[in-house]
Amino acid sequence: MxxxxxxxxxxxxxxxxxxxxxxxxxxxxxxxxxxxxxxxxxxxxxxxTPIFESTARILIKDEKKGTEASKALESLDMLSTKKIIENEMEVIQSRSLLTDVVNQLGLYGVVTAKGSFKDEDLYTSSPLKVKAENPDLIVSAKPLALKLDTTTQTVNIAGTVYPLNTPVVTPWGKMEFSRTRYPVPADQSALQLVITNPRKVTEALQKNLVVSSTSKQSTILDLSLKDPVPERSEDVLNSLLAAYSRAIINDKNTLAANTLEFVEERLKGVEHDLDSIERKIQTYKSSTGAIDVSTQGKLFLENVSSNDQRLGEMNMQMAVLNQVQSYVQSRDRNAGIVPSTLGVSDPTLGQLVNKLYNLELEYASLKTTTGENSSVLIALSDQITRIKPSILENVENQRRSLMASLDNLAATNRQYSSALQGFPQKEKELIDINRQREIKSGIYSFLLQKKEETALSYASTVPDSRTIDKAQSTGLPVSxxxxxxxxxxxxxxxxxxxxxxxxxxxLNRKIMFRSEIEKLTSLPIIGEITTETSRDPVVIHEDKRTFIASQFRKLRSSLGYIGINTTRKRILVTSAISGEGKSFVATNLAISLALTGKKVILLDFDLNNPSINNKLNIEAAPGITDFLRGEKEINELVLPTDIDPNLFLLPTGPLPKNPSELIMNGAAEDLLNQLDALFDYIVIDTAPVGPVTDAYTLSPFTDATLYVIRHKYTPKVFVERLDEENKIHHLHNAAIVFNGVEPRGFVSKNYGYGYGYGYIHKDNPSRRMKLLRK
Structure with missing residues (x-):
């Protein structure tokens, strides 16, 4: 990095x-x-309400992810059904299992304590337990006022008194209320009973329950549940794992019971057939005097017995397939006794039949609590409809395979029958009877073996899962x-x-920041002047050190940036509109230059609205207009000032009717040329460029132009057009002075510029101006 x-x-x-x-x-x-x-x-x-999270962990046998060792152990359990981890994740989150948990823990009846800000769930200290006779029929109710009477052993719910430990009919269903081991609060006014239909509780649990695999190759599942009561989330997870294990065992027991029933029925039939054959042999021997078959006959029986045994096994498989087909075709989404798939070699058929049985069981359970048009019920019906053709197709495929095998075995039997014709008549008949006995004996032995195996598995049924970590809460709220x-x-x-x-x-269309000026125009900013709250237009004095005076001194130094010196001395000051402080800037800049010991003349060239006379307290006198008309000479018009002996003023004079034409008569350039010989600096205050063009006319005769923009006053549109206007009219060597910068926001005496230090007025040392750094 x-x-x-x-x-x-x-x-x-x-x-x-x-x-x-x-x-x-x-x-x-x-x-x-x-x-x-x-x-x-x-x-x-x-x-x-804070939400807590509890987690648990379970190990599941998986068909795809099991090891060879686990497969070897699996062979010892003939009732074990192979698991696919993704399917088991869905089973754990199924409505049927969660509904069992809700009913087992009684989560449909919750006691709370009403609080000032929020209600408190009394799951860990509830003095009352609610048990419904048929939870699926519960009618949800808003919080009901609750009061227990331990003396009379009754409970008052919403104004109605019910006895404890006795089933009673309530507006919310048939229920039984009983006391718990927790004491009854002294003040029961805040107790409430919240009754909710288990279906809604189950839906809430499904939303908050997360089941995930620890890794792609792992058969370990992590379960997490969020709940306001950590103890309840722990109980729900533990009960869910127990319910899942019970469901696995119940499935195995159902399969074992069906298998035992099928085997016992077949045993009864085979026993009857064996008895009949034994009696037939005895009768035949007595009537014919035959004692036993010859050596050749015994050899024939040995050869044909294995073929007959295979025929018997296949016939039994055909009977199983017929039972499965009959079960699938006769069921109308109603769960019944699932047929055994004993002897069928394809495990897929058993898995499909078990899945159909579980779907029909869930369909029958939901049908009692939901309407026929329920989306959940319709979805289950669609799943049942889709799985039945798969089962029937599997049955038909296996039937065709068995029929082909049976045909081969039948052909072999025909060969044996032909060979049997060579035996003497009595021996041939006896061999045929013994052959029937061998077939039935083989089937009987096979059924006895399967009966013992099934009974052993039934007695030692264990779930295909194991809880690794019981549920435990984090202790701290997750949200x-x-x-x-x-x-x-x-x-x-x-x-x-x-x-x-x-x-x-x-939303403000006025200039607020220096950065706005820099974005809107390419002209450089060579000075910033803060706003002056005093009414004195002259802010620079030789005996005072103020912050604004320092700013004018900095502006004076910045003039060198635009080439102003004693040889290039003419400075034009203008602005966009009236009121931006151009005369204020021109006056104080001229004073600042005069304080350096240079001779400075200030020209009030604003022939439309002159103001410098008033700022310097000088009475009206002949001035620029008199020179432009050719009526006066310069030495008759230049006036000294009281501010500094080096500062002189050339006033406007009488206001003309046609100022623009008067400026353009050629005398203005002659005026400036004559002043060049007399003064070190010439500062010209002229009219704004927005309403009149005087500044554009005078600019070619000057060495630099200061364009004044006032904070929170100058419209942005004038600055936006400044570059374009300057290309057309050309303000010579123009630069910007940002004037009247006021405090921003809520802070007084803090300005939109600053040098990081303050200035103290000599005449008022306590006055300080705190500045913000840029």
């Missing part, structure tokens, strides 16, 4: 500084939003997480405050 480059660190620091500078003046707004957000987060946490809630609330508060600030500033 590469180290962060110094340039990138500088950019990050600069971005942070910009953000801090931009938003710090609004700190009270951010503080208010932060306080409100923290209060809101606290309220949310106070009213929200809401206090740190996350508080952090999220504070982030939201900061973003909301930033949004308000940005919206406020984006």
């Amino acid at each position: 590469q180290a962060t480059q110094p340039g990138q660190r500088a950019k990050d620091a600069n971005l942070f500084s910009k953000l801090l500078f931009h938003y710090s003046p609004y700190w009270p707004l951010f503080l208010i939003f932060l306080v409100l957000s923290v209060a809101g987060a606290w309220t949310y946490l106070r009213f929200t 809401p997480k206090k740190k996350v809630v508080y952090l999220g609330a504070m982030i939201a508060a900061i973003l909301a405050a930033m949004g308000i600030v940005l919206a406020k500033e984006s």
